[in-house]
Amino acid sequence: MVDSSTFDAAALTAAIDEGISKVKAAATLDELHAVRTAYAGGDSALAAASKAIGLLPNDQKKEAGKLLGKLRADFGRAYGPKEQELKEAAEKAALAAERVDMTQPVNRRPLGARHPLPKLLEDVEDFFVSMGWQIADGPEVETEWYNFDALNFGPDHPARQMQDTFYVKGNQTKDAAGFVGSNIVVRTQTSSDQVRSLIERGVPLYIACTGRVYRTDELDATHTPVFHQCEALAIDKNLTMADLKGVLNKLAVAMFGPDAKARLRPSYFPFTEPSAEMDLWFPDKKGGPGWIEWGGCGMVNPNVLRSAGIDPDVYSGFAFGVGMERTLLLRHDINDMHDLVEGDVRFSKQFVMGE
Amino acid sequence: MPFIDIDWLREHVAVPQDESYEQLAKDLVRVGLEEEEIHTSSVTGPIVVGYVVDATPEPQKNGKTINWCHVDCGDQWNETDENGNKVPRGIVCGAPNMRAGEKVVVTLPGAVLPGDFHIQPRKTYGHISNGMCASERELGLGNNHNGIILLSERGYSQEEYDAIKPGDDAITLLHMDEPLLEINITPDRGYAFSYRGVAREFHNSTGAAFTDPVDALDAKAPMQDAHAHDIDVVVDDENPIHGVVGCDRYYARAVRNFDPDAKSPAWLQHRLLRAGMRPISLAVDVTNYVMLDLGQPMHAYDLDKLCPPIVVRRAKEGEKLTTLDGKEHELSTEDLLITDSPDGKEGSRVMGIAGVMGGLYGEVTSETRNILLESAHFGTVTIARSARRHKIPSEASRRFERGVDTALQPAACEMAAELMERYGHGTASATPTDYNTIEKRPVIRFKTSEVQRLTGLDLSIGRISDILEDIGCRLGGGGNGELTVAAPSWRPDLNYPCDLVEEIARIEGYDAIPTTVPPVPAGNVGLTADQKRKRMVADTLAEYGLVETLTYPFVGDEDFKAFAFDPAKEKPYSIEIANPLAGDRPFLRRNVLITLALTVQRNIRRGLDNVSLYEIGHVFLADPKAPPVPALPGGVKPTDEQLAALDAGLPRQPLHVGAIMTGLAEDDGWLGDKRPVDWSDAVEAVRRVSDRLGAGLRFVQPAEGMTVPEQWHPGRYAAVQLADGTMVGRVGEFHPAVNEALGFPAHTAAFELDLTALFNGVEYAPLQAKPISTFPPVKQDFAFTVDTAVSSAAVENAIRKAAGDDLESIELFDVFTGGQLGAGKKSLAYSVTFRSPSKTLGSDDADALRAAIVSECARLGAELRA
Structure with a gap:
């Protein structure tokens, strides 16, 4: 033990040496801090020596002070790195203890899924919006006038039969063809929105209408009685079939990639003249690229424009309709329509939030 | 739709010798005749001609009598006996028309018939049958299965028949190896329902030389004589449809001293079979052949049974007709009838529905010696309605309802008469009857600049004129680029300038039309706020964990009951389909949940757990007091009052979102315990939608003891309201009775919102931001x-x-x-x-x-x- 009232240089040196060796031996931060308290704290020999210097004769003070400073520095040089070392080790151990298995599934509230069909409709709508067109929507239960008559299907037009229409029951008497006449149908085509839009919005008009349509086809691998179409209608001065081809090609590319394109071949629809079937060059077709039927189109029949009170000698334009289910089946290699309509969550979940 | 045989087509147009059916399909589709299918033979050999050496009837215990036959199939195919001699094959045949001395078609072991039917030697009725004698149906040649094919009955001339030897390849003989092109005919192209029309289109597509057979026939066909004609014809239409008289031409011509035993020649039978029609008798076969070749439906009557005059009239109230197929039809006053006049009573005996189907009286029979050929033009609507009303679409009605050439009748009769003279040894009359009130069609005034205005094709007036003349138009004018165009009689679809533009564009080729992109229109506004909001709702719910689905909106009694709705109360407010696909689901839904529930059910039945689905779709709210919707003509803009009346009669069809959540909201796992779905999950979903839209929706729960809709748990139901109190939906848990009826777990939660009402209630003005306080809380x-x-x-x-x-x-x-x-x-x-x-x-x-x-x-x- 060092006498607290006298300055014993040898004893002090021995104490600090002991302290330094204990610093080196410390295994934890707590041990280290205890060593510091014992050898450099308020009750340590070092602190006592510091006080004792004041009692020394003046000629000894300088040397004693020098020794004291050196011993304090020696201790500090040992202590500092040791503390750093132990701190790092402690932190490392703490982090190691907190290690987890990051591959454990974390799925408290899993994402649901969008159905790919409405998502495809959104993509198609975005395509038309990007061209500056507007998106229209008409009623699914529609008058025969908008669904047929205004589109140049007369009451006995053969095409009215080829449409396989769901008729709405009415309280009126049977008409000549044996139907109970309500003059209301469930729309067979989104074209029913053409004349509505023309009357409501006037010309020039650039619209697309996406939505549900209905035909009396039983559900099978390629048919469904409830399906979706996208109808496009552009009426302006100086629009030609060349513009129709241009827009179709752009849509083909938007839906099926840069190598896709459209081709027209003559056909018949009451509401267009000239009329065409539209084939799609599908680069990813199973078994090699090829043409597949994609929809119908043509220049709007003057009688349709007249139904909306528009002068067909001044205005012209084109319309086309594309089946959305067909587009989706092709894009995603879906082989069975049942998958699209049955609502099995396993089907939609494949697509997550997109399509 | 029609079948096209290349050999037959060559009668009218120079089809290249090496033309394949694939190439034919390509050539025709270019001008708008679409390929339905190329039918190829599904028959493989050996199938050979056999000569029946003997046929021994052997009655069986089961009451049948079979024939044990020996059939000479030629040395190559005959059996070899124990001495190494070639002997006829032993074949068991059950057909009633099997007899010795006939030449038949034998399918030998190794042959494969339609339906993947493999021919093998087989032990039957105590014999080894070493092959099979085939019927038409077994070979895919037609529907006849009344007996086996007897080559003696197939119309071969004696020399032709003698030349057919046992062992000859029957596949070639019966043309079983030839493909056949089936095409679709759009409703505007009635004339293409004939070889004449298809040949013309082949010419239009390829430029191959086309000869209109009608030109030569017309030159030979007799004109009506002022003094003598074969039969008096009266057209008395008291009930024209849309003002159009049902019959505007009735051409009739007699063929006398016809041999009722005469058979149709083999080539004719073959062609009918290739066209999908069954040979019946020479007289009937000829009329069918002319129809297929020229497009004119015809009828053959037994002239001796007719009591003139023939009267073409509408049916009277309560009249009936038994058609050839034995069915009795109650006639409508819109049905056009062919009648005759026994005992001087004009039009008193019904012989058939014009252009649709014949009756039992007056038909040609196996005794008929004197024939009256009918070649008429009937109104398209009259025929279409009758065929539809009586559900008897026929080859004839299919052509009449699309419009038959109004100038074709004499030529068609001439062609039929010539065939009956040649093969039936009859004598055609030179004094036909021609009742003809066909009106001349107005010419089309055609500005040739319309071609460029509508198609972008830059064609000279010379080229335009050439195309129009080539398709049969007659042209006049030409000054100032304006033509007067008379459309040909076989093109009732060409009436307006745009019709001519289509003809020019399709003949020039749609591929020749340039490609441009129209300019971006002014006033581009993008998606509307409601369109964006619909997407927000869809995305919000999917992000919340629900799966989007789409369901059919059809419902019926069972669905109402499962969902605790009273059918008697729902039906008056539901739209009912007159011709539903499923008779038990004739109504359209009034809410989304009722149809969404079926899809949830399907998923659960497939063994899937924790099914949570939503659907965004329309519902249909019928108003029993809605005014009737008027029938209005097309081509004219209705008045504002009429437009309002159209919409007034339609049901409201708001856009709804419905969601059903079942099972666990949070699954069991290492992170924590499972938590079953309850009302709070549905409320949270609605809150998220509300927050996403800034809608400020409120939940208003009825006081305890107050009634709630029967679908819902009485203590776990709230109405969803806008801030102004407008009700926009419901949320909560289903009533246990609904869960039980649908097989759902207890506490299944759901909501349904009227998005149309909700969007209407959302403020679209930009939000005005509040300042952010920096003082302490x-x-x-x-x-x-x-x-x-x-x-x-x-x-x-x-x-x-x-x-x-x-x-x-x-x-x-x-x-x-x-x-x-x-x-x-x-x-x-x-x-x-x-x-x-x-x-x-x-x-x-x-x-x-x-x-x-x-x-x-x-x-x-x-x-x-x-």
């Missing part, structure tokens, strides 16, 4: 005891009101009932944060706010707990 906790009847929303509103502008947030952090609270009470504990926009709140301020809240809540009967 003060937090206070409140625990109130209230009656259970007091809703937490009411307490929260009271706190909100009392706190005023200094309120930052309210959180309900604890709810409990029971214990020392006593019955009918509950405890609600709130953590409330205050922050002033203008100063640091001191303890005085906090105390004052606390006092205000306590006093405001006291008005609800809430006591602050110590």
Whole structure:
């Protein structure tokens, strides 16, 4: 033990040496801090020596002070790195203890899924919006006038039969063809929105209408009685079939990639003249690229424009309709329509939030 | 739709010798005749001609009699006996028309017939049958299965028949190896329902030389004589449809001294079979052949049975007709009839529905020697309606309803008469009857600039004229680029300039049309706010964990009942389909949940757990008092009143979103315990939608004991309202009865929102932002005891009101009932944060706010707990 009232240089040196060796031996931060308290704290020999210097004769003070400073520095040089070392080790151990298995599934509230069909409709709508067109929507239960008559299907037009229409029951008497006449149908085509839009919005008009349509086809691998179409209608001065081809090609590319394109071949629809079937060059077709039927189109029949009170000698334009289910089946290699309509969550979940 | 045989087509147009059926399909589709299918033979050999050496009838225990036959199939195919000699094959045949001395078609072991039917030697009725004698149906040649094919009955001439030897390849003989092109004919191209028309289109597509057979026939066909004609014809139409008389041409011509035993020649039978028609008798076969070749439906009557005059008239009320197929039809006053006049009573005996189907009386029979050929032109609508009304679409009606060439009748009769003379040894009359009131069609005034205006094709007037003349138009004018165009008689579809533009474009080729992109229109506004909001709702719910689906909107009694709806109350307000696909689901849904439930059910039945689905779709709200929708003509813009009447009769069809959540909201796992779905999951989903749209939706729960809709749990149901009180939906848990009926787990949660009403109620003005206070917050906790009847929303509103502008947030952090609270009470504990926009709140301020809240809540009967 060092006498607290006298300055014993040898004893002090021995104490600090002991302290330094204990610093080196410390295994934890707590041990280290205890060593510091014992050898450099308020009750340590070092602190006592510091006080004792004041009692020394003046000629000894300088040397004693020098020794004291050196011993304090020696201790500090040992202590500092040791503390750093132990701190790092402690932190490392703490982090190691907190290690987890990051591959454990974390799925408290899993994402649901969008159905790919409405998502495809959104993509198609975005395509038309990007061209500056507007998106229209008409009623699914529609008058025969908008669904047929205004589109140049007369009451006995053969095409009215080829449409396989769901008729709405009415309280009126049977008409000549044996139907109970309500003059209301469930729309067979989104074209029913053409004349509505023309009357409501006037010309020039650039619209697309996406939505549900209905035909009396039983559900099978390629048919469904409830399906979706996208109808496009552009009426302006100086629009030609060349513009129709241009827009179709752009849509083909938007839906099926840069190598896709459209081709027209003559056909018949009451509401267009000239009329065409539209084939799609599908680069990813199973078994090699090829043409597949994609929809119908043509220049709007003057009688349709007249139904909306528009002068067909001044205005012209084109319309086309594309089946959305067909587009989706092709894009995603879906082989069975049942998958699209049955609502099995396993089907939609494949697509997550997109399509 | 029609079948095209290349050899037959060559009668009228120079089809290249090496033309394949694939190439034919390509050539025709270019001008708009679409390929339906190329039918190829599914028959492989050996199939050979056999000569029946003997046929021994052997009655069987089962009552049948079979023939044990020996059939000479030529040396190559005959059997070899024990001495190495070639002997006829032993074949068992059950056909009633099997007899010795016939030449038949033998399918030998190794042959494969349609339906993947492999021929093998087989032991049957005590013999080894080493092959099979085939019927038409077994070979895919037609529908006849009344007996086997006897080559003696197939119309071969004696020389032709003698030349057919046992062992000859029957596949070649019967043309079983030739493909056949089936095409689709659009409704405007009635003339293409004939070889004449298809040949013309082949010419239009390829430029191959085309000869119209009608030109030569017309040159030979006799004109009506002023003094003598074969039969008197009266057209008496008292009920024209749309003002169009049902028959505007009736050409009739007699063929006398016809040999009723004469058979159709083999080539004719073959062609009919290739066209999908069954040979019947020479007279009938000829009329069918002319129809297929030229497109004119014809009828052959037994002239001796007719009592003139022939009267073409509409049916009278209550009249009936038994058609050839033995069915009795009640006639409509719109049916056009062919009648004759026994006992001087004009038009008293019905012989058939014009252009649709013949009756039993007056038909050609196996005794008929004198024939009257009918070659008429009937109204398209009249025929279409009758065929549809009586559900007897026929080859004839298919052509009449698309429009038959109005100038074709004499030529068609001439062709039929010539065939009957040649093969039936009859004599055709030179004095036909020609009742003809066909009106001349107006010429089309055609500005040739329309071609460029509508198609972008830049064609000279010379090229335009050439195309129009080539398709049969007659042209006049030409000055100032304007033509007068008379459309050919076989093209009733060409009436307006745009029709001619299509002809020119399709003959020039749609591929020749340039490609341009129209300019971006002015006034581009993008998606509307509602269109964006619909997407927001869809995305929000999917992000919340629900799966989007689409369901058919058809419902019926079972669905109403499962969903606790009273069918008697639902039906008057539901749209009913007159011709539903499923008779038990004729109505359209009035809400989404009722059809969505079926899809949830399907998923659960497939063994899937925790099914949570939503659907965005329209519902249909019929108004039983809705005014009738008027029938209006097309091509004319209706008046504003008429337009209003169209819409007034339609049901409201708002856009809804419905969702059903079943099973677990949170699954069991290492992160924590499972939690079953309940009402709170549905409410949270609606809150998210509300927050996403900024809709500020409120939940209004009926007081205890008040009735709630029967679909819902009486204590776990709330109406969803806009801030102004407009009801926009329902949320909660299904009633246990609904869960049981649908097989859903208990506490299945659901909601349905009327998005149309919701979007209408959302403010579209830009939000006006509040300044952000930087003064420190003060937090206070409140625990109130209230009656259970007091809703937490009411307490929260009271706190909100009392706190005023200094309120930052309210959180309900604890709810409990029971214990020392006593019955009918509950405890609600709130953590409330205050922050002033203008100063640091001191303890005085906090105390004052606390006092205000306590006093405001006291008005609800809430006591602050110590």
